[in-house]
Amino acid sequence: MIRVEVVLAWPDRAESRTLQLAEGATVADAIAAAAINGHEGCPAVAVHGLLAKAGQVLHDGDRVELLRPLQVDPKDNRRRRARAR
Structure with a gap:
């Protein structure tokens, strides 16, 4: 078990689930087992901050982060800040 x-x-809250999964469990297995409400709207996932694919095998102690869609394009945001200076 892992x-x-x-x-x-x-922005205003976080949900976290700690799970015990079988050896060889994947990112997709963990997401399904966690059943966090709203995970369907997450276009990407990371493991310890690094982008991951659904089939990636997890290891003991891994942290799977469900990434929400960006609200603002980072390039546009930088341009706005630069113009404001």
Whole structure:
């Protein structure tokens, strides 16, 4: 068995589930087992901050982060800040 954490954060709150999964469990297995409300709207996932694919095998202690869609394009945001200076 391995122990993993699945996390989804919003601006005002976060939800986290710590799970015990079988050896060889994947990112997709962890997301399904966590059943965090709202995970369907997450276009990407990371493990310890690095982008991951659904079939990636997890290891004991991994943290699966569900990534929400960006609200603002980072390039546009930088341009706005530069113009404001």
